[in-house]
Amino acid sequence: MNTTNELRKSIKALIAEKKVDLFLAWEKGSLPLTATPLFVSTEDQADRAVFDVTCGNNLSIYFTKDRKQFANRKVGIAVKGCDARSVVLNILEKQIQRENVVIVGVPCDGVLDRKKVLAKTDGREVLELIDNGETVTVKGNGFDLLLNRNEILSSSCLACTYPDAQEYDVFIGDARGEVPNESRLKEIHDFQALSASERWDKTRNEYERCIRCYACRNVCPSCYCNVCFVDQNDPKWIGSTCDYTDTLIFHVIRNLHVAGRCVECGACQRACPMDIDLLMLNRKVAMEVKDRFGDIAGLDINGKPAMSDFREDEKQKFIMG
Amino acid sequence: MSEWQPRILAILCNWCSYAGADLAGVSRMQYPPSIRVVRIPCSGRVDPLFIMKSLQSGFDGVLVSGCHPGDCHYISGNYVARRKFAVLKPLLEFIGLEPNRVQFSWISAGEGDRFAKVVTKITEDIRELGPATRLVKKT
Ligand code: SF4
Ligand code: SF4
Numbered sequence: 001m002n003t004t005n006e007l008r009k010s011i012k013a014l015i016a017e018k019k020v021d022l023f024l025a026w027e028k029g030s031l032p033l034t035a036t037p038l039f040v041s042t043e044d045q046a047d048r049a050v051f052d053v054t055c056g057n058n059l060s061i062y063f064t065k066d067r068k069q070f071a072n073r074k075v076g077i078a079v080k081g082c083d084a085r086s087v088v089l090n091i092l093e094k095q096i097q098r099e100n101v102v103i104v105g106v107p108c109d110g111v112l113d114r115k116k117v118l119a120k121t122d123g124r125e126v127l128e129l130i131d132n133g134e135t136v137t138v139k140g141n142g143f144d145l146l147l148n149r150n151e152i153l154s155s156s157c158l159a160c161t162y163p164d165a166q167e168y169d170v171f172i173g174d175a176r177g178e179v180p181n182e183s184r185l186k187e188i189h190d191f192q193a194l195s196a197s198e199r200w201d202k203t204r205n206e207y208e209r210c211i212r213c214y215a216c217r218n219v220c221p222s223c224y225c226n227v228c229f230v231d232q233n234d235p236k237w238i239g240s241t242c243d244y245t246d247t248l249i250f251h252v253i254r255n256l257h258v259a260g261r262c263v264e265c266g267a268c269q270r271a272c273p274m275d276i277d278l279l280m281l282n283r284k285v286a287m288e289v290k291d292r293f294g295d296i297a298g299l300d301i302n303g304k305p306a307m308s309d310f311r312e313d314e315k316q317k318f319i320m321g
Numbered sequence: 322m323s324e325w326q327p328r329i330l331a332i333l334c335n336w337c338s339y340a341g342a343d344l345a346g347v348s349r350m351q352y353p354p355s356i357r358v359v360r361i362p363c364s365g366r367v368d369p370l371f372i373m374k375s376l377q378s379g380f381d382g383v384l385v386s387g388c389h390p391g392d393c394h395y396i397s398g399n400y401v402a403r404r405k406f407a408v409l410k411p412l413l414e415f416i417g418l419e420p421n422r423v424q425f426s427w428i429s430a431g432e433g434d435r436f437a438k439v440v441t442k443i444t445e446d447i448r449e450l451g452p453a454t455r456l457v458k459k460t
Contacts, residue, residue: 192415200417200455229370237370238377245458249373252412256369259408284415288408307408310400312390318410319403320384320426321439 003051003106006172007078010104011046014170020076020102024059025049032129032138033114037062051078053131056111056154058265060086063096064224075101080108082156082265084165085298086221089261092298092305095224105165107173110149110157112136113270117152120145155279156266159184167301188284203248209274210247212240216268216278217254222261222297229253255281260289260306263298327381327447331356331440332371334364336394337429338386344433352437353444356384363387365398369409372423376456382422382447384439389427399427418455421446 007025014020027038027048035054040046060083063070075096079087084105091098117126117138130137136147150158157163161184164175191199214230217223229237230250239246255262262282269278289295292315295306333339339360345352357380361367364387372383385406393399406425414420424446426439 188415196414196417196419198417199415203416237374239458243458245377245456248416248456249370249377252373252416253370255412256405256409281412281416285408285412288411292407293404307404308401310397310404312400314400314403314407316390316403316407318407318425320424320442321428321435 003173004049007051007104007106008046008049010170010172011040011049011076011078012043014076014102014104015040015043015046020074022073023076023078024062025078026051026055026057026059029054032126033112033117049078051106053110053112053136053149053153054129055080056113056267056270058083058086058219058221058267060090061219061221061224063087063090064221067095070096070100073100076104077101078104078106079165079168080106080111080265081160081163081165082263083221084167085162085263086265088167088298088301089222089263089305091301092303098301102170103165103168105168105171105175107171107176108157108163109176110153110160110163112152113154113266115270115275116154117147120147120151154266154270155277156264156269159279159283160264162299166299184283185287187280188287191280204244206276207248207251208242208244210242210251210276211274212242212247212250213273215271215273219267219271220258221263221265221267222258223254225257251278251281255285258282259285260293260295261297262286325448325452326353327355327444327452328379329356329382329384329440329443329447330375330380331358331384331386332361332364332367333358334387334394334399335360335362337388337392338426338436340430341386341428341432341436344430345436346433348433350433350437352440355444355447356440363393363395363398364402365393365395367402367405369405372409373456376418376422376453377458379453379457381450381453382424382443384424384426384443386426386428386436386439389429392429419450421450422453 011023023040025038026035028050029036090096124140126138126140128139138145159181161181238249289306293306367385375383387399424443428436
């Protein structure tokens with residue numbers, strides 16, 4: 001089955017039946033390894049929509065970062081499994097109303113990480129990418145590489161547990177079902193087995209490279225405060241420097257702000273120009289939230305984001321005395 | 322030479338632990354002179370950023386103390402706080418900070434003795450760790 005064609009059909013139908021006035025999807029990007037967000041409001045425009053391995057963008061960020069545009073409008077959105085969880089969170093956090101969105105789930109086999117492809121081509125520019133399913137062919141001036149899908153998928157996808165939208169109005173094609181992904185927490189357990197000073201050195205080396213461009217924050221569907229704490233200047237919480245203590249505090253607090261809200265879409269890590277392993281801390285926090293409070297971000301449309309909820313009888317061994 | 326005295330920031334809830342500290346004081350209980358107190362309206366007011374910032378500015382440890390579960394002046398502030406701390410603490414440990422530097426406790430206004438005990442304990446723990454270095458910003 002051709003997902004792109006089915007997606008186009010379903011967008012056209014939604015627009016023709018006036019179920020939505022706007023539909024958010026992806027179109028072929030101007031560069032071969034990227035897709036561009038597409039805003040569809042007429043049936044003709046629907047023919048530009050695509051879905052393939054380049055469609056990493058989590059389109060739900062428009063709901064929060066461009067809030068005014070979507071107020072009281074019927075909007076359709078194409079979602080991968082992770083994107084759907086973001087939409088659910090947007091609904092739970094009252095950024096959009098459930099009745100105003102039409103969620104169209106697409107079957108996702110993972111999206112690529114541009115940086116991984118460029119590592120394979122030794123930085124040579126890719127002019128064409130062909131998705132063959134199991135493998136991907138990348139072509140450029142004087143090279144033609146056949147790559148295994150697993151070599152270029154985003155780390156988030158390699159460890160994805162919920163590839164299908166759990167909340168949707170329309171689902172295109174065959175769902176993959178829940179993937180029991182043991183590899184997801186392996187890195188964390190390995191890391192935890194190290195000594196405290198080894199962990200500290202590794203963390204410091206990793207985050208010391210951060211140049212504070214905030215691409216990770218800007219691309220994150222769960223980061224949408226009007227004024228981010230790093231941009232506040234009265235009080236100025238942390239220095240706008242690349243000193244590792246400043247960058248590490250930025251990241252620890254960023255992680256806590258997305259605690260119980262991070263859907264592990266991996267957008268932050270793909271966006272990072274310094275290739276910092278941001279997902280590890282995200283997953284660690286998600287693991288704590290799941291173990292302690294039993295919540296998984298964005299899975300339950302009738303739930304409540306973990307950090308704005310509580311139970312009276314929670315474990316509190318960590319409390320002194 | 323006298324023993325090294327750590328500097329610990331104690332962030333105390335106005336309705337319980339702050340009064341508990343007062344009680345320890347007026348009852349002339351002995352505890353190490355290691356804490357600097359900041360009074361806050363509720364443990365729920367404590368943003369993890371306060372804790373990180375304190376460590377960055379050179380405190381050797383941070384103690385946050387609020388009302389026992391069920392006793393919050395604002396009904397549920399300490400429950401929300403508990404969730405935040407429950408995630409913050411393992412995260413700090415994960416990145417390699419010494420876990421004993423950041424501690425949480427519940428101390429009521431009547432528990433002056435408990436206050437003295439908690440301060441003594443955290444001071445001893447931190448003395449064992451020595452002065453903070455890892456997250457301290459060198460200017
Ligand atoms: S923190 Fe990263 S992985 Fe988590 S939701 Fe935000 S962009 Fe996605
Ligand atoms: S995208 Fe990477 S370099 Fe930029 S602020 Fe985030 S972690 Fe730092």
